Amino acid sequence: MKILDASQLAELDQFSIDRQNISSWDLMERASKLAYLRLKSILPTSPYKVYILVGPGNNGGDGLAIANFMTLEGVDVEVILVNYTETRSEDNQSNLDRLKAAKVKIIDFNKASQLFKITSEDVVIDAIFGVGLNRSMPDFVQDLIQYINSVSPLSISIDVPSGMFLDRIPSANEQVFQSDYTYTFQTPKLSLFLPDYANSVGHLDIIDIGLDKEFLNSLSSDLTYVDLESAKKRYRFRSRFSHKGTYGHAVLVGGSQLMLGSIILAAKSCMRSGVGKTSVMMPNKAHLTMIQHQPEVMLIDNSSSHFISYHSLEFEPNSVGIGVGIGTSTEAFDALKSWLVNSKSPLVIDADALNLIAKHESLLDFIPKKSILTPHPGELKRLIGAWKDDFDKLKKIKSFSKKLDVIILAKEAYSLCVYKDQIYVNSTGNSGMATAGSGDVLTGLITGLLAQKYSSMDPAILGMFLHGLAGDLALKWMSEESLIASDLIDQLGHSFLKLKD
Ligand SMILES: NC(=O)C1=CN([C@@H]2O[C@H](COP(=O)(O)OP(=O)(O)OC[C@H]3O[C@@H](n4cnc5c(N)ncnc54)[C@H](O)[C@@H]3O)[C@@H](O)[C@H]2O)[C@@H](O)CC1
Numbered sequence: 001m002k003i004l005d006a007s008q009l010a011e012l013d014q015f016s017i018d019r020q021n022i023s024s025w026d027l028m029e030r031a032s033k034l035a036y037l038r039l040k041s042i043l044p045t046s047p048y049k050v051y052i053l054v055g056p057g058n059n060g061g062d063g064l065a066i067a068n069f070m071t072l073e074g075v076d077v078e079v080i081l082v083n084y085t086e087t088r089s090e091d092n093q094s095n096l097d098r099l100k101a102a103k104v105k106i107i108d109f110n111k112a113s114q115l116f117k118i119t120s121e122d123v124v125i126d127a128i129f130g131v132g133l134n135r136s137m138p139d140f141v142q143d144l145i146q147y148i149n150s151v152s153p154l155s156i157s158i159d160v161p162s163g164m165f166l167d168r169i170p171s172a173n174e175q176v177f178q179s180d181y182t183y184t185f186q187t188p189k190l191s192l193f194l195p196d197y198a199n200s201v202g203h204l205d206i207i208d209i210g211l212d213k214e215f216l217n218s219l220s221s222d223l224t225y226v227d228l229e230s231a232k233k234r235y236r237f238r239s240r241f242s243h244k245g246t247y248g249h250a251v252l253v254g255g256s257q258l259m260l261g262s263i264i265l266a267a268k269s270c271m272r273s274g275v276g277k278t279s280v281m282m283p284n285k286a287h288l289t290m291i292q293h294q295p296e297v298m299l300i301d302n303s304s305s306h307f308i309s310y311h312s313l314e315f316e317p318n319s320v321g322i323g324v325g326i327g328t329s330t331e332a333f334d335a336l337k338s339w340l341v342n343s344k345s346p347l348v349i350d351a352d353a354l355n356l357i358a359k360h361e362s363l364l365d366f367i368p369k370k371s372i373l374t375p376h377p378g379e380l381k382r383l384i385g386a387w388k389d390d391f392d393k394l395k396k397i398k399s400f401s402k403k404l405d406v407i408i409l410a411k412e413a414y415s416l417c418v419y420k421d422q423i424y425v426n427s428t429g430n431s432g433m434a435t436a437g438s439g440d441v442l443t444g445l446i447t448g449l450l451a452q453k454y455s456s457m458d459p460a461i462l463g464m465f466l467h468g469l470a471g472d473l474a475l476k477w478m479s480e481e482s483l484i485a486s487d488l489i490d491q492l493g494h495s496f497l498k499l500k501d
């Protein structure tokens, strides 16, 4: 699904209104009705009061329309008009007139207003600003948002949390509404996925309000949200007449004296990726353990019993995944350098291989073009340097990707797969995946997909999607707390099945 900017969103709204021969009021009514239906499912069962904070634009119009639906169902609603400008949009005004006629309680809130009494038992719907926010909010709106955040009622933002910008991170003294739920319309917005906005979004729902799909797809954007539909498009069905040679031979290089589990996890995951064959090069002393865990794996002799080593292979692997558990010793550095210099296979580079590259910049020159690098935030910082905020981070990732001609998969709550200017944001995954070994599973999976000749960014994009989905599927049987990396491997088969539904 494409991620659009504010002007494209407005264009899409207008095109849909024209194509469907409806009014902007009809579209607002449709969007608000759908948001209201979601809202109903999360409202408290005990009696509650709803405050709806309404700006004068179309986001406020949505809030007023929701107030109407709630009033019709007998909910105790109070509308707070947050008057940051005198000019009210046409649909906002019509909605306001309708509510006034229905005698709904409406109060005006402006610069001179006192903060009112909201309790943590109340429900607050935030429709102050939507995607139209384009400059710093007036102080009295900032104060209002700060006050509500401090009270912490059940909070729902319509389209985006007020105070969120689509193209920048707020400065330290700018407020952003902190929601428990955000109902965003039609297409997700990039800021909703950025860690700098983590406290503001809560549970995210993307509501399809029936805007024109054909036009949406025709808009050009470097940003894509990788949902099930976009993952399915990348998935390749297997042929009945295939054999193991069809699906490639992956080699995993990893492990060191005290870090052998990581390479075992990566190998197990690689085996579940659909790859034809998996060979592992790891310290020799752990060979038996490896085979006991995964007898399908083949072993490559390694000259050191404590560290990884390099020697040329009798075959050309279709992919090599290097780095998990290798440590940052001199032996690991020498071996990594040789692998980078000599390997003719596409590479997946992870973990300590990235740390070694960050520490010894001379290695940068040897990274083969189109390699897939999978750093977690710490490794990323060591590679590209510290960033000011998430937009700055994206800029830095892009320029690193351009400079080295590599694909960066930045592991985050919403992982980002970046190649040059293109950014793919992952939709799957959960906090249970913040657990040791989760990244090793991802490396194994991507190396396996890469060996199957999935082209360009697809192994990284599909890998991150399937990996996150495995984590989500595991939560059907267990809690985030108890999820461990091995559970992800167990769920990979179910993840793949979802691509064939
Ligand atoms: N066009 C449509 O028919 C639809 C629009 N929808 C809603 O419309 C929203 C966008 O509406 P708007 O474009 O009216 O924008 P907003 O309602 O987000 O903002 C209102 C206006 O405030 C002004 N403004 C921006 N920053 C300001 C600041 N710091 N101080 C004072 N004024 C400021 C801008 O002129 C902006 O247009 C979406 O987020 C969504 O909620 C939905 O109802 C779906 C359908």
Ligand SMILES: [K+]
Pocket: 059, 126, 127, 128, 129, 130, 157, 158, 159, 160, 161, 162
């Ligand atoms: K809002």
